[in-house]
Amino acid sequence: MFELIRINKRKSFALFLLMGAFLLTLGYFIGRIWFPNSEGGLAGILIAAAVWLILTLISYFSGGSILMATSGAVEVARDAHPQLFNVVEEMKIAANLPAMPKIFIIPEKAPNAFATGVKPEKCAVAVTAGLLDRLNRDELQGVIAHEISHILNRDVLFMTFSGILLGSIVLISHVFFRSMWFGSTRRYRSGSSREGGGQAMVLVLTILLAILAPIIARLLYLAISRKREYLADASAARLTRYPEGLASALEKISGTDIVLQSANDVTAPMYITSPLRKKARRKSSALTSTHPPVKERIRILRALSQGVSYNSYQAAFAHIRGGTIIPPSGLQDTGPIPVRDVSSGSRSRDKKTSQRDLGDLMRAVNNFIFLTCSCGLKIKIPPDFKDATLSCPRCHKIHTVPLTGTPVRRGKKKKPAKAVTQSSPEQTYHRNGSGWETFSCNCGQPLLLSPDFKGEKLQCFSCGRNISIS
Amino acid sequence: MIGLWIFIAVLVLLVFNMISIYNGLIRLKNQVENGWSQIDVQLKRRHDLIPNLVETAKGYMKHERGTLEGITEARSRAMGAGSVGEKAVAEKGLSSAMSKFFLVVENYPDLKANQNFLAVQEELSSTENKIAFARQNYNDQVLFFNNKIEMFPSNIMAGMFNFSKAEFFELEDAAEKEVPKVDFS
Incomplete structure (x- = not known):
């Protein structure tokens, strides 16, 4: 496993250098065209490198959040979908990630998922509401494992950086063609007549390069992108x-015709299956698609009846598609690994429950407040509900409505106002020991204390009440 | 003169190589220990969740006193277990008591519809999974560590600093091994 990660890193780096060389060569030639008399080539290289550097820095420090923002993902707290959190935590344990990934939900009905994070310490997983609705526990686990594998195998790192490099190449060649189109032709004749022939050669070469470089870079990028999908499946x-x-899960995801509105060409390679419209998918050939054909991925996975080690995946891959997907040195440390049984929590739900759950999820993302009454009924309170109390529709128990308006959104949303915090009374909880403990807040929200929790105060994430721990 | 320099260069390289091998061994050993503590955290968490489950179910299952008591007893036995072998037996007993309980629950549709109960059930089944995955991860780490100890050249360093192989954690096998020892006298 570690061996595989190391190989991945090395290959990524080599490819990264290759694409970088493309970019700089392109910069050199364009520089020769733009500034024919001075040190044009060097200037061109510098400009290209600067564009690359700036884009890389931006993507390194905030690429994840930009991606989340463009895909419309909302970071959610645990109570929005406890099962999702559990499944992610399970995979975090299995993959031995150093930190818990942040969890985002995209409020759309098309089922899909992606992961970001250039390093395992700081990563995030996003899934759509439609995915959560359609998949059972085992399927969800498979999808999350695929996404976590992308993080573990450093695919996100590679895809982000080489995506940026590709972007730079496209950008620079685009700017070059624009300048050719609108710029005066005087510039290209400005050299002395003796140098004219050489300059024309350079011009032809540059045009050729400006056309070819983006195409070649894109094909390289996509080839790697497809290969990494297989690898993530194996992991x-x-x-x-x-x-x-x-x-x-792949079968269910590919079986729908709903289009993910928030995905575009740039973000498409990040998703578990191509989020673009079926028509667009069919049009793109095997060479230019971002993802390997889903049917083939499913067939390979289904062929893994003997075991799930990398050896078995390689064997199944060679049988169905032919060729190697996992380099031999990545195979050394895995013996046969048996397949486990179906888990008990994977019963299929009836349609009515499933629709209700999807509705709840959309509500949770849209700032509804949930109260669980002691009779077992889940009361959903819209964000514009103004009264301080309400009675349970089933057992008529009177509840105090939690006062903070935004229980599920964390981070960017403003903290509950001071006045609100004061009006919700303090609560005290005495710890029994130092292990895991659950207790409920006065608003009815069950709270979980980890053995690592050493603080004296915590705020209920449902009602914002301050609770002192002793 | 050149011979001396080459000798020194080789020596320096060798020392650096040894340091990196040693550090690699320490890192793996820490990962094995970390893997073990993760199993422990999840086992504890399961013990903490069970009172909640019993509390939620009590109101609905008045006639199933025996099943509920069985779980509580199995839990306290598991919490009191000391050695790894004992732990494996007790945890297995707890697992079977709980699967018995969840079979009985099928007869109580009201309980099955209770949101609190569903929440605890999800937590418990997830904790079961986490135990399994933590074990899987621990065993993986043990495998890497043991391989490193056996393979050349790290086996030399391992021998010099007395690294000993770590043990796999096989819940099922350990439990099956222990069961015949129960004394009926």
């Missing part, structure tokens, strides 16, 4: 010990 099967989960 996911190994992490979950249950390839059928991911296989049937």
Whole structure:
């Protein structure tokens, strides 16, 4: 496993250098065209490198949040979907990630998912509401394992940086063609007549390069992108010990015609399957698609009946598609790994419950407040509900409505106002020991204390009440 | 003169190589320990969740006193277990008591519809998974560590600094091994 990660890193780096060389060569030639008399080539290289550097820095420090913002993902707290949090935590444990990934939900009905994070310490997973609605526990686990594998195998790192490099190449060649179109032709004749012939050669070469470089870079990028999808499938099967989960999840995801509105060409390679419209998918050939064909991925996963080690995946891949996907040195440390049984929590739900859950999820993302009454009924309060109390529709118990308006959104939303915090009375909880403990806040929200929690105060994330721990 | 320099260069390289091998061994050893503590955290968490489950179910299952008591007893036995072998037996007992309980629950549709109960059930089944995955991860780490100890050249360093192989954690096997030892006298 570590061996595989190391190989991945090395290959990524080599490819990264290759694409970088492309970029700089392009910069050199364009520089020769733009500034024919001075040190044009060097200036061109510097400009290209500067564009590259700036874009890389931006993407390194805030690429994740930009991606989340463009895809319309909302970071959610645990109570929005406890099962999702549990499944992510399970995979975090299985993959031995150093930190818990942040979890985002995209409020759309098209089922899909992606992961970001250039390093495992700081990563995030985003899934759509439609995905959560459609998949059962095992399938969800498969999808999350696939996404976590992308982080673990450093695919996100590679895809981000080479994506940026590709972007720089496209940008620079685009600017070059624009300048050719609108710029005066005087510039290209400005050299002395003796140098004219050489300059024309350079011009032809540059045009050729400006046309070809983006295409070649894109093909390289896409080839790697497809390969990494297979690799992440192999890792996911190994992490979950249950390839059928991911296989049937892929089947369900590819079986829908709903288009993910928030995805575009740039973000498409990040998703678990191509989020673009089916028509667009069919048009793109095997060479230019961002993802390998889903049917093939499913067939390979289904062929893993003997075991889920990388060896077995390689064997299945060679049988169905031919060729190697996992380099031999990545195979050394895995013996046969058996497949586990289907888990008990994976019963299919009836349609009515499933629709209700999807509705709840959309509500949670849209700032609804949930109260669980002691009779077991879940009361959903819209964000514009103004009264201080309400009675349970089933057992008529009177509840105090939690006062803070934004229980699920964390981070960017403003903290509850001071006045509000004061009006919700303090609560005290005495710890029994130092292990895991659950207790409920006065608003009815069950709270979980980890053994690592050493603080004296905490704020209920449902009602914002301050609770002192002793 | 050149021979001396080459000798020194080789020596320096060798020392650096040894340091990196040693550090690699320490890192793996820490990961094994970390893996073990993660299993422990999840086992503890399961113990903490069970009172909640019993509390939620009590109101609905008045006639199933025996099943509920069985879980509580199995839990306290698991919490009191000391050695790894004992722990494995007790945890297995707890698991079977709980699967018995969840079978009985099928007869109580009201309980099954209770949101609190569903929440605890999800937490418990997830904790079961986490135990399994933590074990899987621990065993993976043990495998890497043991391989490193056996393979050349790290086996030399391991021998010099007395690194000993770590043990796999096999819940099922350990439990099955222990069961015949129960004394009926």
